Amino acid sequence: MDAGLKRELEEKVHAGERLSREDGIALYETDDLAWLGGLAHEVRTRKNGDVVHFNVNRHLNMTNVCTASCAYCSFQRKPGEKDAYTMRIEEAVRLAQAMRGENLTELHIVNGLHPTLPWRYYPRSLKALKEALPEVSLKAFTATEIHHFETISKLSASEILDELIEAGLESLTGGGAEIFDWEVRQHIVDHATHWEDWSRIHRLAHEKGLKTPATMLYGHIEEPRHRVDHVMRLREMQDETGGFQVFIPLRYQHDFQDMKDGKVRNRLQARTTMASGADALKTFAVSRLMFDNVPHVKAFWVMHGLATTQLALNFGADDMDGSIVEYKITHDADDFGTPDKLTRQDLLDLIREAGFRPIERNTRYETIREYPGPDLELRESPQAMRV
Structure with missing residues (x-):
């Protein structure tokens, strides 16, 4: 990137001007990572100060049958396949109740697209979970699952969302987005939910008063221009609805071999590495700089590792997600030693070690509790980062 373009982009960011598609592509082309991080940190600080958000949550996957x-998925199993499972509602409730400790505030529910489970299983599950844990927010189902529910129920997405909200749904999850551009999407996705239906379902959710996350799966066969296009689509939709609370870049997980059956389910593995x-x-x-109308950017530590996540807090991110236990969907795939659980104290320590002030939030990004910031005396000398 030449000095003139660099100055032009700096001036735009300093002035709070919206960056263009061409600007986004240019930012990906720079080799000056420190300069780029400084720009993103300026915007992140303008929006969120010295705060890093986290919550105490658990993930519940009621079925992996899909x-x-x-092409990228290591989680799915076919009916009758070894390790395929589907929980009875009572079983899901018992498991959720066992997760209740440490003042749990959110249950994050994502499943496979089960071919024979009836539609009613899903609202009944939410209702039972909400009755068992009334103080816990239910963040459940991807737009892909809602689209699947339309197929198996013959109801509209609007009717489905109404029933789920009545049963206790407070937010959709952001999954099913991957990369929206068809040039890439046709090679990685094996379901019928693409940009048109994904955006339609989230738009409906926003119209009904739900706030939702948006995600992007990056680091596989896409190019930077596809990442920029992905963010641009979401940014334009956010201009219309204002319903996205947070943007979550999700790093594609490359190395996988199921230790139980030896089967490699990731069909992209032979032609991919994984984002450095x-x-x-x-x-x-770049996501923070381009996505000017979303309040938060989340570094999902399970998919990035702890050290990269701490660094990401200086590159635009202001959220570390939650404590999480048994995150199966990508933890089946990673091979770089990330833990599957962090306690509240772990999260507080990681945030403070990175130089920020922790705030515990709920699903709606309302503050539950503010905590003291980093120890200033410790900041006077270099501190080891967790890996």
């Missing part, structure tokens, strides 16, 4: 065979830490930081920074 009709789709997406530097590429991850660049993606956070």
